[in-house]
Amino acid sequence: MSLLFKGRDEGARRTRISALQRTLMFFISHLRQALSSLGELWRNPAASMMTVAVLGLSITLPSTLYVLLKNTEKVSAGWEQASEITLFLHQNTQPGDIRQLTTRLSLWPEIESLVHIDKGEALQEFKTLSGFGEALNYLEDNPLPDVVLVTPTSKHTSPTAAQRLLDKLQKEREVELGQLDIQWLERLHGLVGIAKELVSVVALLLFIAVVLIIGNTIRLNILNKRDEILVLKLVGATDAFIQRPFMYTGFWYGLLGGLLAWFTTWLLLWWMSDSIARVTQLYQTEFELTGLQGESLLGMLGLSVFLGLAGSLLSVHKHIRTIEPK
Amino acid sequence: MIRFEGVSKTYPGGQQALRQVSFHIAPGEMAFLTGHSGAGKSTLLKLISIMERPTVGKVLINGHDLNQIQRRQIPYIRRDIGMIFQSHQLLMDRSVFDNVALPLVIEGYSHREISKRVGAVLERVGLSDKARSLPITLSGGEQQRVGIARAVITKPPLLLADEPTGNLDPKLSMEIIRLFEDFNQAGVAVLIATHDLGLIARMRYRTLTLKKGQMITDGLTEDWHDEPAV
Numbered sequence: 001m002s003l004l005f006k007g008r009d010e011g012a013r014r015t016r017i018s019a020l021q022r023t024l025m026f027f028i029s030h031l032r033q034a035l036s037s038l039g040e041l042w043r044n045p046a047a048s049m050m051t052v053a054v055l056g057l058s059i060t061l062p063s064t065l066y067v068l069l070k071n072t073e074k075v076s077a078g079w080e081q082a083s084e085i086t087l088f089l090h091q092n093t094q095p096g097d098i099r100q101l102t103t104r105l106s107l108w109p110e111i112e113s114l115v116h117i118d119k120g121e122a123l124q125e126f127k128t129l130s131g132f133g134e135a136l137n138y139l140e141d142n143p144l145p146d147v148v149l150v151t152p153t154s155k156h157t158s159p160t161a162a163q164r165l166l167d168k169l170q171k172e173r174e175v176e177l178g179q180l181d182i183q184w185l186e187r188l189h190g191l192v193g194i195a196k197e198l199v200s201v202v203a204l205l206l207f208i209a210v211v212l213i214i215g216n217t218i219r220l221n222i223l224n225k226r227d228e229i230l231v232l233k234l235v236g237a238t239d240a241f242i243q244r245p246f247m248y249t250g251f252w253y254g255l256l257g258g259l260l261a262w263f264t265t266w267l268l269l270w271w272m273s274d275s276i277a278r279v280t281q282l283y284q285t286e287f288e289l290t291g292l293q294g295e296s297l298l299g300m301l302g303l304s305v306f307l308g309l310a311g312s313l314l315s316v317h318k319h320i321r322t323i324e325p326k
Numbered sequence: 327m328i329r330f331e332g333v334s335k336t337y338p339g340g341q342q343a344l345r346q347v348s349f350h351i352a353p354g355e356m357a358f359l360t361g362h363s364g365a366g367k368s369t370l371l372k373l374i375s376i377m378e379r380p381t382v383g384k385v386l387i388n389g390h391d392l393n394q395i396q397r398r399q400i401p402y403i404r405r406d407i408g409m410i411f412q413s414h415q416l417l418m419d420r421s422v423f424d425n426v427a428l429p430l431v432i433e434g435y436s437h438r439e440i441s442k443r444v445g446a447v448l449e450r451v452g453l454s455d456k457a458r459s460l461p462i463t464l465s466g467g468e469q470q471r472v473g474i475a476r477a478v479i480t481k482p483p484l485l486l487a488d489e490p491t492g493n494l495d496p497k498l499s500m501e502i503i504r505l506f507e508d509f510n511q512a513g514v515a516v517l518i519a520t521h522d523l524g525l526i527a528r529m530r531y532r533t534l535t536l537k538k539g540q541m542i543t544d545g546l547t548e549d550w551h552d553e554p555a556v
Contacts, residue, residue, distance in 0.1 A: 002405070003395070003402045003406070004387050004406045005483055008483070021436075026434075029434070227417075228417055230415070231428075232428070233404075234375075234409060234415055235409075236401045236429060237401060238432075239398075326378075
């Protein structure tokens with residue numbers, strides 16, 4: 001584009017290449033600049049590795065926490081399915097009534113199975129397990145109620161459906177009290193929620209740090225290349241042209257940092273897998289730790305590339321403008 | 327081609343580099359700009375390439391007022407002006423070929439076109455065999471010719487040279503000036519700033535003389551010689 005001389009030969013356009021070729025040239029020149037930026041990082045391995053390491057480790061912390069959190073959610077989701085309702089019957093309920101009740105309830109479509117625990121059996125069990133032993137013989141009456149354990153069908157195991165079933169069961173004449181064992185689950189959910197927020201805050205702070213680190217690194221790069229930028233400006237390069245290699249440098253920092261973070265996260269999880277397996281064995285659950293893969297891996301790499309670009313954009317905008325030939 | 331209309335330039339700090347300078351250089355004309363160090367030669371050239379803006383007055387190129395040019399348009403103005411510097415302003419870590427190709431790369435020429443043009447222009451300045459060398463391995467005269475090759479590769483209608491013979495011996499200086507004459511004969515307007523009066527004396531070209539920021543003479547070197555007062 002010649003502003004001063006109308007009709008002057010116009011660079012690429014004068015050679016009359018097709019739009020397709022020009023688009024192709026555009027990508028080729030971008031690819032070339034991307035590779036030359038990568039080459040530049042390669043030629044200063046010590047400095048580049050340090051920057052990449054800082055980025056990688058900064059991203060590792062939030063991504064490891066994220067993976068652990070994801071796995072916790074997966075495990076607790078498995079537990080939620082096992083909810084069981086305990087019904088405590090009135091003290092004076094006769095065995096005949098209890099039999100009627102269980103027969104009635106077993107016909108309900110929401111209920112998978114029922115177990116009746118007789119209060120006599122319960123007392124016997126209590127005697128052997130509690131350690132009070134003979135002391136309990138001095139009791140005049142059996143203070144324990146009859147108990148019916150209700151397992152809902154799989155459709156009714158979610159917390160809300162189970163709660164609805166509980167309300168319905170409590171309306172039965174013989175039932176004094178029903179308990180759904182989801183309170184501890186709700187507490188767990190609460191704790192996981194807090195952990196989630198903590199991870200978000202830590203991640204946010206570290207991401208800001210990454211942007212600032214890349215911004216500063218690119219700033220130093222720009223100042224190092226001051227002379228070259230001056231020459232480019234003298235021969236008519238636009239700011240966009242001058243800043244492109246720096247943007248690609250930021251891109252590579254982000255991508256390499258992301259890959260490093262992926263690797264270290266994998267390493268950390270591998271390191272911890274033994275102790276995690278020990279914990280899950282205690283809960284007698286089959287559990288396999290899921291690492292970063294598929295979408296979450298792509299998401300993490302995308303995020304770190306974005307952070308790299310954001311950092312370099314910040315720097316490039318501020319500093320390339322100020323370098324002007326005098 | 328280049329027109330100055332009552333141009334003054336005062337730098338921040340109060341130093342007045344140019345005072346009420348007016349002149350016109352026609353398309354295809356070749357002229358020298360001379361004067362002692364600090365007379366305002368460099369400032370005048372910087373106003374043409376918009377490295378500085380005039381405090382008062384107007385600079386026009388091909389009828390376009392440079393005061394109207396916005397910051398983001400400056401790169402496009404510089405593509406129309408071939409600039410040559412005393413310090414060469416070459417990229418020392420790139421080959422001669424890459425240095426000369428730079429303006430074409432910026433404008434997005436194809437690789438083939440670049441090779442063709444760089445080959446041709448290097449032949450013209452007599453550096454065909456140095457295309458793969460680094461500028462640092464070349465002599466001062468050769469480096470200057472690389473700078474000239476880079477300045478003319480886009481075939482600009484206007485060439486500006488700031489002390490192009492500054493560090494060269496008289497024979498090499500003459501070779502450089504002959505090169506400018508060649509381009510001038512091809513229709514390019516050339517303005518050369520130099521304090522090498524001996525060099526100018528051997529030429530018959532229009533010479534603009536600055537003294538303390540004012541234009542004191544403007545005419546052919548012959549006329550200028552007839553004025554012993556200067």
